[in-house]
Amino acid sequence: MALHPEALIVGGYAVILLVVAAALDWLAQHSQQRSERFRTAGFSYLPQHDAWTCSEDAMLWPMEYDELHHLVRYRAKASVCNSCLVKPSCTSSANGREVTRAVAPWPHSEAGRFHRGISMVLVGCAAVLQLVAAARHLEPSTLVLGLPMLFTIWLGIRYSAHFRAAPANFPEPTPATGLRVTQTSRTRWGSDAWEGK
Amino acid sequence: MLKASTTERSPDVRRPMMVSRGWVQAAALVILFGFAVLGFLAFRTYETGPPIADRVVSQDGKALFRGDDVIKGQKLFLKNGLMEYGSVLGHGAYLGPDFTADYLHRAALSVTRQYGGAASSTAQAKVIEDFKTNRYDEATKTLTYTAAQAVAFEELVTYYGNYFGPTSGEKGMRPDAITDPTQIRQLTSFFAWTAWSGSTLRPDKNYSYTNSWPPEPLVDNKPTANVMVWSVLSLIALLAGIGALFAAFGRWGERFGWKGRQADTISFRPPGDVVLTPAQRACAYYFLVVGLLFFIQVMVGAASEHYRADISSFFGFDLASWLPYNLVRTWHVQLSIFWTATSFLAAGIFLAPMITGREPRRQHWLAYILLGALALVVFGSMIGEALDIHGVLPDVLGAFGMQGWEYLDLGRFWQVLLTVGLFIWVIILFRGLRGRLRVESRGNMPWMFFYTALAIPAFYAVGLLTSSDDSFTIADFWRFMVVHLWVEDFLEIFTTVLVAYIFVMLGVVRERVALTVIFLDIILYSAGGVIGTMHHLYFSGSAAETMALGAFFSAMEVIPLTFLTVEAWSFLQLGARQESKSATPFPHRWAVMFLVSVGFWNFLGAGIFGFLVNLPIVSYYEIGTALTANHAHAAMMGVYGMLAMGLALFCLRYLIPTERWSDKLAKISFWSANIGLAWMSFATLLPLGILQLYASVNDGYFAARQLEFITNPTNSVFEWMRLPGDLVFIIGGVLPFLWLCWLGVRYRVGGSRDQLDEILFTEITEREPVEVGDR
Numbered sequence A: 001m002a003l004h005p006e007a008l009i010v011g012g013y014a015v016i017l018l019v020v021a022a023a024l025d026w027l028a029q030h031s032q033q034r035s036e037r038f039r040t041a042g043f044s045y046l047p048q049h050d051a052w053t054c055s056e057d058a059m060l061w062p063m064e065y066d067e068l069h070h071l072v073r074y075r076a077k078a079s080v081c082n083s084c085l086v087k088p089s090c091t092s093s094a095n096g097r098e099v100t101r102a103v104a105p106w107p108h109s110e111a112g113r114f115h116r117g118i119s120m121v122l123v124g125c126a127a128v129l130q131l132v133a134a135a136r137h138l139e140p141s142t143l144v145l146g147l148p149m150l151f152t153i154w155l156g157i158r159y160s161a162h163f164r165a166a167p168a169n170f171p172e173p174t175p176a177t178g179l180r181v182t183q184t185s186r187t188r189w190g191s192d193a194w195e196g197k
Numbered sequence B: 001m002l003k004a005s006t007t008e009r010s011p012d013v014r015r016p017m018m019v020s021r022g023w024v025q026a027a028a029l030v031i032l033f034g035f036a037v038l039g040f041l042a043f044r045t046y047e048t049g050p051p052i053a054d055r056v057v058s059q060d061g062k063a064l065f066r067g068d069d070v071i072k073g074q075k076l077f078l079k080n081g082l083m084e085y086g087s088v089l090g091h092g093a094y095l096g097p098d099f100t101a102d103y104l105h106r107a108a109l110s111v112t113r114q115y116g117g118a119a120s121s122t123a124q125a126k127v128i129e130d131f132k133t134n135r136y137d138e139a140t141k142t143l144t145y146t147a148a149q150a151v152a153f154e155e156l157v158t159y160y161g162n163y164f165g166p167t168s169g170e171k172g173m174r175p176d177a178i179t180d181p182t183q184i185r186q187l188t189s190f191f192a193w194t195a196w197s198g199s200t201l202r203p204d205k206n207y208s209y210t211n212s213w214p215p216e217p218l219v220d221n222k223p224t225a226n227v228m229v230w231s232v233l234s235l236i237a238l239l240a241g242i243g244a245l246f247a248a249f250g251r252w253g254e255r256f257g258w259k260g261r262q263a264d265t266i267s268f269r270p271p272g273d274v275v276l277t278p279a280q281r282a283c284a285y286y287f288l289v290v291g292l293l294f295f296i297q298v299m300v301g302a303a304s305e306h307y308r309a310d311i312s313s314f315f316g317f318d319l320a321s322w323l324p325y326n327l328v329r330t331w332h333v334q335l336s337i338f339w340t341a342t343s344f345l346a347a348g349i350f351l352a353p354m355i356t357g358r359e360p361r362r363q364h365w366l367a368y369i370l371l372g373a374l375a376l377v378v379f380g381s382m383i384g385e386a387l388d389i390h391g392v393l394p395d396v397l398g399a400f401g402m403q404g405w406e407y408l409d410l411g412r413f414w415q416v417l418l419t420v421g422l423f424i425w426v427i428i429l430f431r432g433l434r435g436r437l438r439v440e441s442r443g444n445m446p447w448m449f450f451y452t453a454l455a456i457p458a459f460y461a462v463g464l465l466t467s468s469d470d471s472f473t474i475a476d477f478w479r480f481m482v483v484h485l486w487v488e489d490f491l492e493i494f495t496t497v498l499v500a501y502i503f504v505m506l507g508v509v510r511e512r513v514a515l516t517v518i519f520l521d522i523i524l525y526s527a528g529g530v531i532g533t534m535h536h537l538y539f540s541g542s543a544a545e546t547m548a549l550g551a552f553f554s555a556m557e558v559i560p561l562t563f564l565t566v567e568a569w570s571f572l573q574l575g576a577r578q579e580s581k582s583a584t585p586f587p588h589r590w591a592v593m594f595l596v597s598v599g600f601w602n603f604l605g606a607g608i609f610g611f612l613v614n615l616p617i618v619s620y621y622e623i624g625t626a627l628t629a630n631h632a633h634a635a636m637m638g639v640y641g642m643l644a645m646g647l648a649l650f651c652l653r654y655l656i657p658t659e660r661w662s663d664k665l666a667k668i669s670f671w672s673a674n675i676g677l678a679w680m681s682f683a684t685l686l687p688l689g690i691l692q693l694y695a696s697v698n699d700g701y702f703a704a705r706q707l708e709f710i711t712n713p714t715n716s717v718f719e720w721m722r723l724p725g726d727l728v729f730i731i732g733g734v735l736p737f738l739w740l741c742w743l744g745v746r747y748r749v750g751g752s753r754d755q756l757d758e759i760l761f762t763e764i765t766e767r768e769p770v771e772v773g774d775r
Ligand code: HEM
Pocket: B090, B091, B092, B406, B487, B488, B535, B536, B554, B555, B557, B558, B561, B602, B606, B607, B610, B611, B613, B614, B619, B622, B623, B624, B625, B628, B631, B632, B633, B635, B636, B639, B640
């Protein structure tokens, strides 16, 4: 009862697909973090204080939790920034520099969902390939496909759970007016739940 | 910034350059160096290409064929669209065999048989001796075949007579494609010449004219020392280069300009408020053409795929007599260039007035003329190709028919017309930008936009040097100047400029950062990309140093594509990071998502899948197999297809009145196109490519390219696996996109003027500072 080579090929390839899916997901997450660098380079986050420091050693404190975008907004004191020498390369705001930090888990953004979606396509592809191979060679030896299949299902559930839980973080269009930013994105100066934490 | 130009300046005072001169110098140096080396290699290719003997005779003096026949055979090969059916020297389509490897293998089998068969103890050595010895006499320009080789040649004339004659229909070609005995002989002569180049040792070298490609044990063709050494060296160069670049960026990256500036708080101008110019409105028709051509491309693609999955019947319908494989493949390949290019052209025309702030009079006339010329080229060339492949185009009209070089299939006449059209496009851009160019330093973004646009027709024009009168080696050299330099250098850079400009207009980045990214891209892409062209020419008869330099520098290409792509990949995601508190909604949700996907596919399709086939040792066994198709689809559709779609959506958002616009269709199209492409790649092309590569190493390249292998049961399963992905791509990806393009024409916004408020957003100053207390 030799294993049919096709089942072996498909099983092996399915494992490759899963590894690639995981690698792509990890890389996408990494590239997303780098894209944050365009905004936060020069700033460092201090987890123990939940605050940021800038290159000029000013502190940025949490100001607001933005429900819509699932991020925390941090701000420096306006008086510090407005008298800062490097302000022109930092911000045009008169209210002090703002930095944001995403709190929702990866993939927390629309771009994240896209990348996660691609990884899920790979997982789906692995699943379908194995089912087809199993159906074509209905014999006991094909049971070895069970192992990669379990792995496939596990990764599929894992990825899709995140996918279902994480919103697209994009203002949803309302039927009447096309795109419209909902109220929650409005700044709630000072009066936020994070204040005085 | 952009607003600067709205305040009128006196024409002589240019706005100073926004970044240091060092960037310009570095970019110029890199490009000059690249082209100097390419020039040298071009010269060497003329010098060292395999000679075409005036006469080929057998040892007993019998004339077999003439140099003339080889060139005529090459022309027949091209004119009949056979480069879109199979390949020679690894270049061409992948359904049919590689005729170089095919001839070589069959000839070697015949000679072995004549020497007593594989069982004979001496036969093998004698066969190798026959095929490796260089019997070309430079003085008399005469090539001598051994008696056994001459017999093999005659046998193969008969074989190919049958192949292209009575049995061509069942192989996916037009039935009875070539029946004239003289033509068959010429075609066979051409194959024989390529096979001779592949097996015969160069004078004073221990490898053949093609670096001993194709792999063929019967004549002892195996990877040469050069193939091995340069594979390893290029791999090391790549790893070292990546390491160095990451280290450099870790250390100095923050000086490069993106200093973590806060996104400005901005208010987007609702698309309905943006008044368009007449030329911008003309773009609506461009995008309808884009949508239509895209649709036709995938439909003929589906037909050509069907040949691979099930060659002999199209749901019981004899497709080959109407739309033979090579015809649908020709159209598929040509349209992939046409529709994406049309979208880029339209985007250029659309952006120019936004950059300048006004539009010269009658600009739209030029735009309509260009569109007319494009439509003429597209449909004219497609009809010409069909007539030629069906063998009904009279020879005098040859310039309108099939030129036949893969990717440059269109007839000469159309090729010239297209080149002219592209230059008209540059004129349109120049007219449109002139007002702005006058007041800007020549290193600033408007000029970069213009230069990179100019490079596109300039390098398309180089393709005119590809002549079917030259030997394949030389023609192929020039062909890849277009095929490669377009996609791997100039289009990448044009893409960066376009995207950077759009981002500046949308307030995503400041102009200085955008310009820095542009220069960085130019340097990094060109450092590897220019000389990297030679990665297509490892085995087509150029000298060994072509392979060495090609391998080395194309590996360097992957440095930007891993590093820069991660960088560009994240850069492209910036547009989607709409986290600032805009007072008005961001209008380009799906356009920027398409850009995100461009970043992803650039990394995966171009960077990873490209590198997968890039090492000489891999390419040696892999060239012209499904792994190339995998890379080609993931890179071409993934990068330029998605970009073309994204640009179209960006412009259509302004062309379609808001109440007619559908974000939902855009979303469906985005997801379906990406899911469909990923599925195609991972469910079919990648696994097929791996299996074929395995077969090529294990059973020989000849076997891996035969129809029997391609249509074997396991392969067929993978081919059928494509179907769901293809359906998603076509129904969910292409059709909604086509519908949006149609809406652009159907409900095109009315009213136009030639003065524009260029900026698509206004910065809002935040309300009075609210002092933030310390904790
Ligand atoms: C967006 C960028 C790219 C596009 C659109 C693209 C597209 C293509 C296409 C269409 C082919 C098939 C050519 C043929 O059949 O003759 C091809 C071949 C090839 N590409 Fe790319 N490519 C890109 C980037 C790259 C990169 C970055 C590399 C590696 C450094 C690469 C390496 C190769 C190689 C080695 C081949 C030859 C394979 C063969 O002939 O079998 N490509 N590419």
